Amino acid sequence: MKLKIKRELLLENLNKVSKAISTKNLIPTLAGIKFDLTKEGLTLTASNNDITIQKFIKIEEDNMSVEKEGIIIIQGKEILDIVRIIKEEEINIEVIDELKVLIYTDDEKIKYDLNVINKNEYPNVNLEKSDNYVVISSEQLLNIVKETAFATSTDESRPVLTGINFKINGDILECSATDSYRLAKKEIRLTKPVEEIYNIIIPGKNIIEFSRIIDGEEEIKLHIFNNKILLEENDLLFQSRLISGNYPNTSKLIPEDSILKITGNLSQLYNVIEQASILTTDKEKNIVSLSTNGNLLIVKSVSNEKGKAEMKMNIEKNNNEDITIAFSAKYMMEALNALNTENIEMSFVGEVKPITLKNTEEDGLIQLVVPIRTY
Template sequence: MRLSCLQENLAKGLNIVGRAAASRSTLPITTNVLLATDEGRLKLSATNLEMAVTCWLGAKVEEDGATTVPAKLMTEFVGSLPSDKVDMILTANKTLTLKCGRFEARMTGVDAKDFPPVPRVEGGVTAKVDVSEFKKGVSRVVFAAATDESRPVLTGIDAQFEGSVLTLAAADGFRLAVYKMALAEPVAQKVKAIIPSKTLAEVSRLIADADEAISITVDTQKSQILFKLKNVELVSQLLQGSFPQYSQIIPQSHTTRVVLDVPQFLRAARAAQIFARDGGGIVRLIMTPGSGKTPGRLSITARSEEIGDDQAELDAAVSGEEAKIAFNGKYLLDVLSVLTEDQVALEVTGPSSPGVIRPVGTDNYIHVVMPMFVQW
């Protein structure tokens, strides 16, 4: 193998695929990155056997070939090089030589034949989604997935492709986030899949600079999903099992509705969480309707027996009766931090019923938080 490419392109490509390489593995070659020539381009691939990322770079290929080298070593070395042309030569003894300006390194490679094949997803149902909308949807649900492996399906995101709509949902037993987005064109048939939350977080990172539509192919027969961009592909295994029927969890009515400015609510929640951290995470909310010229208000308090307490009062549009509810402060912060709308509505029925958070002005996102039972 003999080729050359630009350092900045190589560094960017290695950063794209490098996170898919296994950090520790019973199969040592999965800590490597595959470098191979492919129709006049350089192909980079990495996999941890659950997820594989492939990226293609423009390169001047003089001699075809393939090898694998340690992903971390390659990424760190290329990242330290000057912005110049990088020459790569693979010798007969499997040593990869890299030259860039006055820098030169040799890395011991492992035969590319031993690298696990990247799965090909060719069957199934394909959908296209606007990149910015997909990134927004992922950001609003991914944090609500469980990190505890005791119920593996809850560590994933439930994805339903139906008609012209993609619905993403995540739940960890304490909260539920549901986001609906439009597909570029209707899917041929309804399909459901549980995508690992780590996969979606990685896809969201990959599309940070992309501006074209992202193509998603779900193959339920092979239990695989493919995310495809212009020069990047990510293939992941799907999670097996049945996702809970979450529509039954979403309250259909409320007795009190509070509308607040998102930045003010977020600031007050952040302040309360400082004290709540040492007080079991409890943040208490009391909603009081206005009367006459007096506006309604929301009182947010948190208390720790050891360090003290905090209270904030916010003007709010409160409709319905006076109400109080307590939440885990972290859950409140998580959802408020991802909202980009100016206002948010909080709907409650009582201190022992779930609270519902919805952005004002859109009806495609809903967040349900279970209450904490506290002494008032």
């Protein structure tokens, strides 16, 4: 293999695939990035037991020149460090023998002579595509991640809750995330209906990782298999395992009626909850109480040690009922954050029933926060 390539182009793509480098180093080979050079271009692949990322860089005028095709596995951290620290515009990568690769600049004032990983030890990565893929836009994918992923659980004792549930039926994609204390649910209409019915769980941290490396201006193809999913954006392939198990039926958690609905300015509501919460601690679940008194909303917190906080703001109500309810300020703020709108609607069924939050202008997204009993 012998190649001259624009440094920034290589760096940008190494940064993407390197997200799949295993840092645990249980299998040293998985700390490597595979360079596969052909007359068509350079394919970079990195894989750990959880995800595989592959990026194809097509030869275009001036972006690289291939002198000799070939395959090599280079330590991911080292090649990234090197390509990052060189300031020159182009770098040369040249395989000397099966165990050595030279990385150097044209003037040879910078020269690295790296030991490589035996390519026979590298796992056979099978990135299978499906003919019946599902299509969503990058924007839709980014919204799903932003609006639901935060509500996944980090507790590995219930693995299904660490993922986002994707249910696809006809032209409806329904994404749910819950850690059993709150629920985020987003419904999307697909432009191209799907024949099969899908009900899968994608690991939350994997889809977050994918959302960080996409260009964000293209459509995304979802190739769904029994125990894995391949996400495709242009020349970027991202494969993740799926979480097996049954995802809880979240539809029945969402209250159908309410005793009171209030509407108010989202950022003002966020502020009063944040301001009330600063005397609370994470250890005590950052509990604040919310109560209505006519058109006044009062958010309070009490700490025996530190003191009391009390914030007020104006709201509108759909009837004359009043409510007092307590919840985790942290969870409520994350739910508000995900709604990303000017005004929101909060529905109450009672002081021990979930609080429903909705954007007043869009129906596709629901956030649910479970109250905390304080007595």
